[in-house]
Amino acid sequence: xxxxxxxxxxxxxxxxxxxxxxxxxxxxxxxxxxxxxxxxxxxxxxxxxxxxxxxxxxxxxxxxxxxxxxxxxxxxxxxxxxxxxxxxxxxxxxxxxxxxxxxxxxxxxxxxxxxxxxxxxxxxxxxxxxxxxxxxxxxxxxxxxxxxxxxxxxxxxxxxxxxxxxxxxxxxxxxxxxxxxxxxxxxxxxxxxxxxxxxxxxxxxxxxxxxxxxxxxxxxxxxxxxxxxxxxxxxxxxxxxxxxxxxxxxxxxxxxxxxxxxxxxxxxxxxxxxxxxxxxxxxxxxxxxxxxxxxxxxxxxxxxxxxxxxxxxxxxxxxxxxxxxxxxxxxxxxxxxxxxxxxxxxxxxxxxxxxxxxxxxxxxxxxxxxxxxxxxxxxxxxxxxxxxxxxxxxxxxxxxxxxxxxxxxxxxxxxxxxxxxxxxxxxxxxxxxxxxxxxxxxxxxxxxxxxxxxxxxxxxxxxxxxxxxxxxxxxxxxxxxxxxxxxxxxxxxxxxxxxxxxxxxxxxxxxxxxxxxxxx
Numbered sequence: 001x002x003x004x005x006x007x008x009x010x011x012x013x014x015x016x017x018x019x020x021x022x023x024x025x026x027x028x029x030x031x032x033x034x035x036x037x038x039x040x041x042x043x044x045x046x047x048x049x050x051x052x053x054x055x056x057x058x059x060x061x062x063x064x065x066x067x068x069x070x071x072x073x074x075x076x077x078x079x080x081x082x083x084x085x086x087x088x089x090x091x092x093x094x095x096x097x098x099x100x101x102x103x104x105x106x107x108x109x110x111x112x113x114x115x116x117x118x119x120x121x122x123x124x125x126x127x128x129x130x131x132x133x134x135x136x137x138x139x140x141x142x143x144x145x146x147x148x149x150x151x152x153x154x155x156x157x158x159x160x161x162x163x164x165x166x167x168x169x170x171x172x173x174x175x176x177x178x179x180x181x182x183x184x185x186x187x188x189x190x191x192x193x194x195x196x197x198x199x200x201x202x203x204x205x206x207x208x209x210x211x212x213x214x215x216x217x218x219x220x221x222x223x224x225x226x227x228x229x230x231x232x233x234x235x236x237x238x239x240x241x242x243x244x245x246x247x248x249x250x251x252x253x254x255x256x257x258x259x260x261x262x263x264x265x266x267x268x269x270x271x272x273x274x275x276x277x278x279x280x281x282x283x284x285x286x287x288x289x290x291x292x293x294x295x296x297x298x299x300x301x302x303x304x305x306x307x308x309x310x311x312x313x314x315x316x317x318x319x320x321x322x323x324x325x326x327x328x329x330x331x332x333x334x335x336x337x338x339x340x341x342x343x344x345x346x347x348x349x350x351x352x353x354x355x356x357x358x359x360x361x362x363x364x365x366x367x368x369x370x371x372x373x374x375x376x377x378x379x380x381x382x383x384x385x386x387x388x389x390x391x392x393x394x395x396x397x398x399x400x401x402x403x404x405x406x407x408x409x410x411x412x413x414x415x416x417x418x419x420x421x422x423x424x425x426x427x428x429x430x431x432x433x434x435x436x437x438x439x440x441x442x443x444x445x446x447x448x449x450x451x452x453x454x455x456x457x458x459x460x461x462x463x464x465x466x467x468x469x470x471x472x473x474x475x476x477x478x479x480x481x482x483x484x485x486x487x488x489x490x491x492x493x494x495x496x497x498x499x500x501x502x503x504x505x506x507x508x509x510x511x512x513x514x515x516x517x518x519x520x
Contacts, residue, residue: 091209094306095236098477100250100295101306108240108304112200117242117322122221123172125196128165129221131188135160138183141229142262142271149265149499154425157268158229175223175320185222185317190324193219207238207326214329222317230259230272230314232483235327237307241299244321249276250295251312253480257386257415258292259312264416264487265499273419276314285419288386309333310480332476336484339472344495345461352452354496359446359453361496362509365489367462369405371470372485376478378404379411386415406513409506412486417503426503446512 094101108114133140135158144156166184174184190197197219208215232253251259260273274286276294283289298318299305307313309330346364351357372378381387381400384407402410421428469488473481493502 089206091206091236091238091306094238095210095308098308098479100308100311102299103304103306104302106304107203107206108242109302111202111240111242113197113242113324114240114302116200119172119176119243119320119322122193122322123168126168126193129168129171129186129188130163130165130192132164132166132171132184132186133160133162134164135183136181138225139227139229139275139277140183140185141227141231142268143229143231144267145269146267148267148269149494150263151267153500154267171221175221178223183223183226185220185226187218187220190217190219201240201324204326207240208328210236211328211330216327218325218327220321220323220325222321224317224319226317227277228313228315230274230276230312231270232261232310232312233270233307233327234309234330234333236309236330237305237325237327239299239305239307239323239325241301241303241305242322242324243301245301245318246299246321246323247316247318248297248299249314250297250307251292253310253312253483255292255312256483257384257411258286258288258290260286260288260415260419261483262416263420263502264490265494265502272312272314277316285423288415291385310483332480332484335472335475336487339469339484339488340491342465342468342472344492345458345465346495349456351456356449356453356456358496358505359449360457361492362505362512363450363453363457364462364465365409365492365509366405366513367466368469369408369466369485369489371463371466372473373404373408375470375474376481378408379482380404381407384411386411402510403513406510408482408485409489409513410510412489413503413506413510416486416490417506421503421507427500428504430501430504 090103090106137158139158140160142157145151171184171186174182178184190201198217201217204217208217230249230251258274262268262271262273274282274289309332344364346357346360349357349360351360369378381402387396387399399407399410417426420426473485473488476484489506490502493505497505
């Protein structure tokens with residue numbers, strides 16, 4: 001099981017190794033020669049973030065969503081930065097900035113693909129397309145990963161066909177003249193089209209430079225109005241729009257509590273439970289949604305987006321669209337892999353009962369959260385804009401009393417698990433009499449369990465583990481560390497309780513921290 005979690009620290013499968021040679025960068029057919037092992041299953045139409053440009057250089061523009069009936073918070077902010085950076089080094093600048101950027105007048109404008117790639121041209125160059133998605137509505141997503149631990153508990157929210165093979169002529173005819181009840185898009189490795197396709201997107205070296213050994217190059221083709229469900233990815237993403245336009249609604253990683261991402265253990269991990277296209281209705285199910293601050297942008301042909309890891313994005317094709325993107329692995333995923341590789345100090349310890357192991361695991365989580373909050377600021381209830389809109393008045397009184405360590409766990413439970421439990425999709429009470437942590441008010445029994453647990457659990461090992469976890473998480477960006485930390489907490493919880501009870505475990509853990517754990 002640990003091997004599975006380690007491989008999924010990247011959210012999706014490891015990117016294949018792409019190591020373009022100098023010849024490949026000049027357009028040689030001996031360039032990138034790896035197939036994407038998992039990405040052809042993705043329903044994601046990868047995001048773009050559009051900005052304005054006045055002359056050569058990079059312009060950074062953030063638009064707050066305006067108009068419409070969506071209940072989002074509006075700040076009316078438009079920020080523009082000009083970066084007069086030559087093409088030879090803009091990737092490093094983008095990584096350093098850590099925010100969505102669009103580059104215009106880049107090397108993309110010199111691509112043959114920029115001039116040639118139209119539906120008719122691609123139809124003439126290919127005979128079949130393998131990797132076509134088909135649905136009876138225009139929404140594709142949430143993505144569904146059947147390797148996740150909760151897969152037996154959840155069906156697809158929005159079933160659609162994947163991995164279809166269609167004659168190119170039929171595909172391009174269908175997306176240009178759509179029929180009612182049939183929506184199509186294609187995604188696949190660029191080499192699936194043939195060596196000619198790779199040659200026609202040169203120069204591409206700068207788009208791979210952040211991590212050429214772990215990268216992938218993909219083609220995206222969709223009909224008007226198809227939508228990719230709001231989600232985040234763990235990679236650097238350079239996305240070149242070649243034909244048609246796309247509209248993107250973006251959210252900072254710090255908006256995650258209002259987007260209610262599915263749990264790390266869920267088959268739709270990294271996808272939002274919220275339907276951004278249906279936000280007016282969804283705000284009643286997901287009250288914190290009204291506190292997010294979306295950025296709505298339009299990408300034009302020739303624009304090149306940089307989207308940083310963990311930025312949420314919801315994408316709609318405004319017309320027939322053709323795009324190419326490059327994913328490269330980020331430094332964040334290497335840090336998280338080291339995190340998941342840390343040995344758990346509860347492993348190999350003989351506890352008197354399963355419930356004692358649950359208590360030991362809760363101590364482990366609490367100690368690393370305390371260490372983490374000592375190293376970098378953790379959100380308190382009073383500071384959290386998502387707090388009051390997400391809890392009842394009675395619950396809110398208890399929440400406002402929490403210290404930052406208890407509130408960290410509560411925020412994780414509320415943002416990922418609370419709605420699933422409230423709607424009966426996950427247990428809100430213990431099933432089968434298995435081990436669980438504690439219930440509010442059970443202070444005497446918990447103290448006894450704590451005393452017995454600490455007799456067999458090394459306090460020194462717990463403190464060292466907590467410090468190691470906190471030190472690694474400190475290396476992550478300030479806007480995304482909390483998402484990664486939440487993934488790790490869920491992973492640790494599975495060592496103590498059945499996967500179906502992780503949400504219940506986290507809810508009880510909040511109570512236990514508030515009652516007694518902070519005194520241990």
